[in-house]
Amino acid sequence: METRKVSDGRQAAEGVSPAEGGREEIVRHGISAAPGIVIGPAFVMRPEIFSVPNTTVPPAEREKQIASFKHALAETRKELIQIQADMSERLGEDHARIFEAHLLILDDVMVVGDTEALIRSENRNAAWAFQKVISNILSGFEDIEDEYLRDRFTDILDVKKRVIGKLLGKQKRKLIDPSEPSVVFARDLSPSETAQFDRKKVLGYATDRGGRTSHTAILARSQGVAAVVGLEDLSARVRSGDPVVLDGNAGTVVIHPSHSTLDNYHREIKQYKKLEKELLKLTGYPAETLDNRNIQLKANIDLPDEIESAVAYGAQGVGLFRTEYFFIAQDKLPSEEEQYQIYRSVLEHMGDNPVTIRVLDIGGDKIADYLHSSPELNPFMGWRGIRFLLTRKDIFKTQLRAIYRASAHGSVKILLPLIVEVDEVKKAKQICAEVREQLRSNRFRIDDNVEIGIMVETPSAVLLADALAKEVDFFSIGTNDLIQYTMAVDRGNSKISHLYQHLHPSIIRFLKMTVDAARKHKIPVSICGEMAVDPMSTVVLIGLQLDEFSCSPNMMPEVKKIIRSVTYDECKMLVKRILKYVTTEQIERDVTRLLRERCPDLAMFHE
């Protein structure tokens, strides 16, 4: 079972001596992305992890090595010119000019001449010789004091990476797991990279980029791993093996913590564990308000093995099974059979409790290289969700076949992502019907009553909720995207992520409209975005009369604690009041007042 990760600091901290060698403590505040406090060594992911073989080549091969070196330079040149042209179009010529220096490096008499000379004199392969020449040049840069010039290291390293990449054949950034449980530092982690880590080796994630609802954050929460994002340039200031503290509750990372800092954190970890223990006691109790309004509390999962922690935390089903990760984590499409086995095992594990499978929501920041040939300028408004599936019907049908086949082994619902119009729903339902028909004629046993619902995550879906409700069996509100599209804010951009507010009046109104439409047509509404686990939002969502909350398994006890501390009536009254407000401050003031009264320990903990 996965517990909310509260360091186990002591074990992990062994061999980490604080402030060793008098290294100065660095404290950096970022954005709290997933709770938990961990202490351990850093594991820094550098963008280029090429291993260049040090092989000798017979003299007869030398000219071939030089030719392939020249070819790699030419290929890199082509690539850079292409990037430069794209960039000039998008950002203006001035930005693109930075690549002129890159191009000159490719032509540099030292680079080209010395590498050729080295291949000849040392009989080594081209990649090794080139790397050696570049390191020599860079070592000449080492004692440069001018900060701007030192930063140009990156340009040279970028060129080096590209050329060596060409010489060694296209290699993807390959992940190497840390050898011991570590805090992973990176500039940024793509969902596929986060998904590929061996979770036993990851104490926490610390990234330079990202906001509270970037995918690193969401995945970290669903894995129960502490995370802090938006740390600016911290990954460049830490080295693998440095002792670090990552406080996902406060959003703080400390490198080379002093003795007194470590003492404080050990104390805090103890308190945190105590609170967690109290929360875990609630597992066996229903998610019910003081006046007996029962709310379904379900789990969001990304990976099949999270089902165990979902069950352990008392989930009444899976409210959102995202299926992107096993499409992204490998280099090819998962087959019908592979998918069937995964869905079936999750369904069997949940027994009578329903599992809502969201069909592939690829696109946005969830990209599989083998499916997207060219990058989009504006991926969040691009070819994603249902749009992707309705063009790639082959992929859609394969997934549906796997889901329907699995339907014989439990209770399953199908959830369609990124709906903006009624027609999309009709087309998708038509395809579902075709797949069912086909399976029946092939004599597969399937459940005839698999419900089909939609994600309400675009302003368009909210405005059309009344019409959409007639077409489907349930609504699931995806607050992450809904807020992003409504507020026009990129959730991964730390400069503007303050605009990303759960309790913004426009969001509250949109939620109300969605629930009203669902009520009118008597279909249930669930909420599966990160808003469900924001304590301030929980009371509002109860008052908005949501039927079901779905969240990361490890967050469920806390949500339940809030549900069990308030009455349905007072939450409804609260919503009635805040619907009149026009600023987030007004809304938060009322919500805080109620929360402070009803769950003082939690409210204090989160402020």
Next chain:
Amino acid sequence: MVEFDSLVNNKIGMHLRAAGEFVKLANKFSSEITVIKNGKKANGKSILGLASLAVGAGATITIRIEGTDELAAKEALKELIDQNFYEE
């Protein structure tokens, strides 16, 4: 052989972009071009060589040119530095 001193007076010194302009121009001449700063020499046709001299803003460099077109090269390079590498 000609040799002259020049004051690098642009905003951030001879960073890669400025060095790039220098190298581009230097490569138009057949003469050998050497740039010297505080006794450290670099090939004036190598952008990385130049960059490794770390010529900051306000530094003085010596340029030594040897070859058939050395005078023309001197004129052109002097002009480039005096015009702050055509930035802005």
